[in-house]
Amino acid sequence: MPRAPVVRVALATPLRQLFDYRTGEHDIQPGIRVRVPFGRQQRIGVVMATAEDSDVTAEKLKAVLEPLDEQPVFDAGLLQLLQWAAGYYHHPIGEVLTAAMPKALRLGADLAAQEERWRLTAEGRDACAAGEPRRAPRQQAVLAALRAGECSATQLRAQCGETWRSAARALAERGWIEAFATDCAPTPAAATPPPYLAGPPLNDEQSAAAERIQSSLGQFGAFVLQGITGSGKTEVYLRVTEAALARGTGALVLVPEIGLTPQLVGRFRERFGIPMAVLHSGLTDHERLIAWREAYSGRARVVLGTRSAVFAPLAHLGVIIADEEHDASYKQQEGGFRYSARDLAVMRARGAAVPVVLGSATPAVETLHNVAQGRYTRLTLTRRAVQTVGPRLALIDLRAHAHTAGLSTPAVQAIERHLGAGGQILVFINRRGYAPTLLCTACGWVAPCKDCDARLTVHLHSRVLRCHHCGAEEPLPERCPQCGFAVKPVGQGTERIEETLAQLFPGVPCVRFDRDVVRRRGDLEAAVQRITSGEGRILVGTQMVTKGHDFPNLTLVVVLNADQGLFSTDFRAPERLAQTIVQVAGRAGRGTRPGEVLIQTEFPDHPLLTGLLAEGYEGFARTALTERREAAWPPFSRLAAVRDSAHTAEAALQFLTEARTLAEQAHGVRLLGPVPAAMARRAGRHHAQLLIESADRGALHRFLETWLVQLAALPSARRVRWALDVDPMELF
Numbered sequence: 252m253p254r255a256p257v258v259r260v261a262l263a264t265p266l267r268q269l270f271d272y273r274t275g276e277h278d279i280q281p282g283i284r285v286r287v288p289f290g291r292q293q294r295i296g297v298v299m300a301t302a303e304d305s306d307v308t309a310e311k312l313k314a315v316l317e318p319l320d321e322q323p324v325f326d327a328g329l330l331q332l333l334q335w336a337a338g339y340y341h342h343p344i345g346e347v348l349t350a351a352m353p354k355a356l357r358l359g360a361d362l363a364a365q366e367e368r369w370r371l372t373a374e375g376r377d378a379c380a381a382g383e384p385r386r387a388p389r390q391q392a393v394l395a396a397l398r399a400g401e402c403s404a405t406q407l408r409a410q411c412g413e414t415w416r417s418a419a420r421a422l423a424e425r426g427w428i429e430a431f432a433t434d435c436a437p438t439p440a441a442a443t444p445p446p447y448l449a450g451p452p453l454n455d456e457q458s459a460a461a462e463r464i465q466s467s468l469g470q471f472g473a474f475v476l477q478g479i480t481g482s483g484k485t486e487v488y489l490r491v492t493e494a495a496l497a498r499g500t501g502a503l504v505l506v507p508e509i510g511l512t513p514q515l516v517g518r519f520r521e522r523f524g525i526p527m528a529v530l531h532s533g534l535t536d537h538e539r540l541i542a543w544r545e546a547y548s549g550r551a552r553v554v555l556g557t558r559s560a561v562f563a564p565l566a567h568l569g570v571i572i573a574d575e576e577h578d579a580s581y582k583q584q585e586g587g588f589r590y591s592a593r594d595l596a597v598m599r600a601r602g603a604a605v606p607v608v609l610g611s612a613t614p615a616v617e618t619l620h621n622v623a624q625g626r627y628t629r630l631t632l633t634r635r636a637v638q639t640v641g642p643r644l645a646l647i648d649l650r651a652h653a654h655t656a657g658l659s660t661p662a663v664q665a666i667e668r669h670l671g672a673g674g675q676i677l678v679f680i681n682r683r684g685y686a687p688t689l690l691c692t693a694c695g696w697v698a699p700c701k702d703c704d705a706r707l708t709v710h711l712h713s714r715v716l717r718c719h720h721c722g723a724e725e726p727l728p729e730r731c732p733q734c735g736f737a738v739k740p741v742g743q744g745t746e747r748i749e750e751t752l753a754q755l756f757p758g759v760p761c762v763r764f765d766r767d768v769v770r771r772r773g774d775l776e777a778a779v780q781r782i783t784s785g786e787g788r789i790l791v792g793t794q795m796v797t798k799g800h801d802f803p804n805l806t807l808v809v810v811l812n813a814d815q816g817l818f819s820t821d822f823r824a825p826e827r828l829a830q831t832i833v834q835v836a837g838r839a840g841r842g843t844r845p846g847e848v849l850i851q852t853e854f855p856d857h858p859l860l861t862g863l864l865a866e867g868y869e870g871f872a873r874t875a876l877t878e879r880r881e882a883a884w885p886p887f888s889r890l891a892a893v894r895d896s897a898h899t900a901e902a903a904l905q906f907l908t909e910a911r912t913l914a915e916q917a918h919g920v921r922l923l924g925p926v927p928a929a930m931a932r933r934a935g936r937h938h939a940q941l942l943i944e945s946a947d948r949g950a951l952h953r954f955l956e957t958w959l960v961q962l963a964a965l966p967s968a969r970r971v972r973w974a975l976d977v978d979p980m981e982l983f
């Protein structure tokens with residue numbers, strides 16, 4: 252191929268364009284990083300395309316200073332995905348790349364660097380077999396890691412701790428292990444051979460699902476794997492991954508939250524015993540670079556990670572799996588580039604001609620719509636792999652029953668009954684802290700956050716008032732600062748429920764599960780351990796407990812405050828409520844005992860609740876789709892939101908009002924707002940939003956294309972921080 256004289260480079264600037272450079276004597280392909288002159292500085296960018304000539308005049312066209320890679324960092328498929336994302340989310344391509352790439356690579360780190368690796372020698376293998384070393388736990392740890400396969404220095408540090416190197420040296424002196432170096436260039440595709448551990452034989456539904464997905468390996472297909480927790484979805488992921496590995500390809504596995512990665516990594520590691528790359532927000536820049544190298548070189552055939560892992564390079568992508576696809580965490584809700592990793596996963600699979608599996612007990616209403624339209628194929632697991640009796644759901648009418656600090660009499664009686672039968676109980680309340688409000692009963696003063704339109708939450712354990720929106724904290728006052736009378740906490744949070752349960756059931760151990768208790772790595776495992784060991788009998792938890800943990804002895808779930816989701820201004824609130832109830836209910840009766848689920852509500856006749864009880868999530872989703880069709884909400888229309896914030900409410904509204912004026916002549920789109928956010932003031936800034944709705948995706952995007960450029964040029968834009976959110980997940 253002749254050398255292209257010009258390259259088009261994406262640079263991290265807010266400008267929505269590529270920058271042309273002469274290649275000079277270099278042979279540069281798309282996907283390679285280059286160092287280029289930019290104004291008076293030098294920058295590192297990514298070549299998006301090559302060209303024969305440029306619109307920039309010859310005198311002005313500067314030359315690339317140097318290419319940083321020999322092989323493209325992004326292959327053609329990923330480049331296409333990034334460009335598509337920049338277009339769809341209307342975000343500058345340079346900033347899209349910034350979000351997609353590890354910082355170390357943006358700063359010029361070598362992706363194909365030589366890397367220090369360690370492996371077991373034949374003598375080492377014999378020594379292990381003979382049970383050596385008998386003492387020296389740190390050496391044992393290093394040996395154990397290497398018995399599973401060769402490891403990089405970084406992996407050894409992660410698995411064996413900071414002191415791994417001295418242990419490794421001691422072992423190397425005895426001739427049991429050795430270091431070697433490899434480079435990170437992509438390796439050719441090779442079928443990774445078994446032996447893998449055999450999984451359990453799949454049941455009929457699992458087999459049918461796995462076979463259907465496997466038959467799509469090598470071509471695009473979007474599959475929705477729907478099944479409650481415990482129905483064996485992960486076993487299907489493992490089987491499909493095995494088939495992908497057997498073809499010499501790998502799997503990209505996405506999870507919505509960092510908390511879910513260790514469990515899934517554990518399952519994959521145990522089954523395949525092959526190197527994996529793990530990517531999540533808890534990594535250091537260097538760790539992230541190493542994980543990319545593992546994925547890029549093909550040494551890690553399985554890449555598992557949260558949101559931005561959707562951009563990870565895989566030497567030979569074979570399948571993409573997105574677990575808990577309905578989870579809002581897949582949508583980036585901050586910063587400028589607000590993408591949905593779930594939707595990008597589907598786009599990536601399409602471009603790469605591989606199947607994508609979207610797994611969930613409660614697929615997003617949009618996803619079910621795609622199934623109904625024939626775009627996605629649904630595969631259902633209706634039975635629990637281990638136990639087939641589903642939980643019984645019932646409502647408790649809060650208007651008809653007395654309650655103690657938020658726990659109704661029937662709920663308390665049910666807890667007593669299940670405790671008596673030796674079961675475990677989950678009390679679900681989506682609010683941490685002791686109470687959401689501190690009130691003066693004399694003058695009506697309520698403790699406010701100084702920087703938000705919000706009340707401060709009482710945290711009795713740490714004796715502080717805390718804002719759950721901006722994090723502000725102040726000491727808990729003894730008396731009302733306004734009139735000096737006594738103050739009292741009003742309403743319930745996890746701390747208070749825990750206290751009430753301790754009073755009602757003295758001596759029964761209670762475990763609390765919320766972000767105040769689970770803070771560091773290991774806290775979650777410790778809390779889970781207290782439940783699975785049977786030590787904790789009652790579990791009080793927030794949303795955190797709905798995620799993936801298996802508590803086989805849990806027989807009763809009590810949902811305390813379901814009503815919050817029933818009357819929200821956000822059209823997705825009912826969907827989130829239904830998903831939460833189904834997910835929480837899924838915690839009950841997972842062993843051999845049937846489960847019972849009680850939902851406390853003041854609105855027992857609400858159609859959402861009665862529908863959910865009568866027909867489950869399917870019934871709910873059908874009602875939700877009908878309602879959305881009538882109201883022309885997504886997926887029956889396309890939405891985008893412009894959100895801004897400013898020091899004053901006026902400035903926040905003024906920018907959006909001017910933005911709306913610019914759009915008066917627009918065709919095929921409808922503008923709603925601007926309105927102040929439901930909580931207008933947060934962390935001292937005033938927030939507002941303007942919605943743009945259209946029945947036609949093309950019309951919406953054509954409109955945004957021109958309108959955004961005009962917005963950026965508005966003088967009032969300089970007084971606000973603003974961002975566009977295409978397909979917003981949360982409205983306020």
Ligand code: ADP
Pocket residue numbers: 451452453454457478479480481482483484485486487636637
């Ligand atoms: P999900 O991902 O839907 O929550 P899992 O795949 O984790 O479900 O399965 C739940 C439990 O059932 C796991 O302990 C798993 O090992 C087990 N399991 C799944 N499928 C089978 C099967 N076909 N035979 C026996 N056990 C199974």
Ligand code: ZN
Pocket residue numbers: 691692693694695696731732733734735736
């Ligand atoms: Zn007072």
Ligand code: ZN
Pocket residue numbers: 700701702703705718719720721722723933934
């Ligand atoms: Zn606040």
